[in-house]
Amino acid sequence: MSVDSVLNPFSSIATADIDKLRARLLELNYQEATFHKILPAFMQGDPTLGGAFPVLQHIKTPDPGLATMILLFVGELPVAETDCRVALGEALFEALLAADFLKRSEAGTITCPLALISIKDIYIVADRATDNSPELVKHLVMAAGPSSVTLANATPRRRVRKALDIGCGGGVQSLQLAKHVDHVVGVDINERALNLGRFAAQLSGAANIDFRYSDFFSAVEGEKFDLIVANPPFVISPESTSQYRDGGLGGDRVTETVIRNAGAFLEEGGISVTVCEWASLLGASANERMQQWTAGNGCDVWISYGTPVEPSRYALTWLQGDQRRLSLAEYSRKYDRWVAHYEALGMQSMQTGLVVMRKRTGENWFYADEAPDEMRGQWGSTLLMMFDLLDNIKNSSLDQLLDQSYRLAPQARMRHLLAQDGARWGQISAELLLEEPLNYTGRVDHHIAKLCARCDGTVTLRQLLLELAESVGRPFEKILDAAMPVLMGLLTRGFLIPASIVPPVKETAPTA
Ligand SMILES: C[S@@+](CC[C@H](N)C(=O)[O-])C[C@H]1O[C@@H](n2cnc3c(N)ncnc32)[C@H](O)[C@@H]1O
Incomplete structure (x- = not known):
């Protein structure tokens, strides 16, 4: 070829x-x-x-x-x-x-x-992984993988003027953006991907995507976007075999490059959503590093990160696919090379996550939380609500938070765990969970459980805590100290929503 x-x-x-x-x-x-x-x-x-x-x-x-x-x-x-x-x-x-x-x-x-x-109602064209010629392996254009789906589901689908898709590949994100964005710019360094993207856009009837050759942001210098999405080749490795997987920069430099630069290309109020992987180093946790990369970029940062995995397991997860093609000796050599690369960089563990930034003038906040067990369906409008929730928390004193009334999220459910207790079933714990879209769970005692059930948007949190203090015969301050850490978790994760914030309705796919 x-x-x-x-x-x-x-x-x-x-x-x-x-x-x-x-x-x-x-x-x-x-x-x-x-x-x-x-x-x-x-x-x-x-x-x-x-x-x-x-x-x-x-x-x-x-x-x-x-x-x-x-x-x-x-x-x-x-x-x-x-x-x-x-x-x-x-x-x-x-x-x-x-x-x-x-x-x-x-x-x-x-x-x-x-x-x-x-x-949905777009067409994409992608390579099958059957041709092993080095030129094609290098320029392979992937279909929608799990990271593509994660990104597409998290992307806010409100109508905006201009969006950028970094590492657009065959256009799976760009084509979905084209439904609710006036003008989409898809950039990639893979010419094959750009050409397949143009083909797919024509096939999908999308005339508002500009596919450009660009090394990350190089071809959009000076431009600003309301929305940036990125599913870059984030795999942490010493490889540069396939552009869709290996950024070729070594370590987690691809993630760093996208995160360090995206803020400068956002309009005020604009959002960037990046699915990526990055590492903790000796002396700097993964989230501390992310905080350093985003410091001073004029953005609020919301991160949802997965369980960190140790380097050897991380390498095996990504190398599994190569096992079939390589001899045992080649496979072992490759594994050793990857692990040596991590050692040389001082990497302790790797994590996957979604990094969302919103450009906002003023004092910015940084919030990182463990990912929920599952992210179900499209949840871009819930993501926007998470920013509203965090704004409210960061801008309010404790008194102001207490003087607001809250609603329990419509998707909140209570799960009781029972065990044999004499001749009957006795409750041993209770778990509050959000059924969708962000399937968070959290242990609560029966006092907090009861308090949550009373959150109907009409009674302030202070009133509910005063009633609780009275019912258990303890001072309000003691109750506040005990309850607030749990309540803050429920507020930041969207179990309890201020009455002033309207929770989004269940999302469906964007239509043109
Ligand atoms: C994981 S794929 C994502 C494809 C698609 N956006 C998706 O969500 O499925 C990563 C893409 O980033 C591209 N890429 C690699 N290095 C790049 C660079 N330096 N600048 C821009 N794009 C790059 C690859 O060619 C590939 O198309």
């Missing part, structure tokens, strides 16, 4: 033919919503359909053309040429074949070298 054909595949395909392909896909209902109806439940929610290809061979669709498209574009399976001609129509079939978007095998069947995936 020539470098040119790697960087600009299907350059000969006419825009009109991409439009025809789009029209045909829409006509066949080649869309995620349709897949949900016809595929078994275990394959849903995963745009690559979990690689369960044999299942696809047995799917039943109202139009056989749809089954052919699913086998060809998602299933990585060869289809009969006659079926493909019927599904696409003669003229379009010939055009796609001539442009190498379709390939004829010696056995006379047809395959597609790319995956064409429907996410």
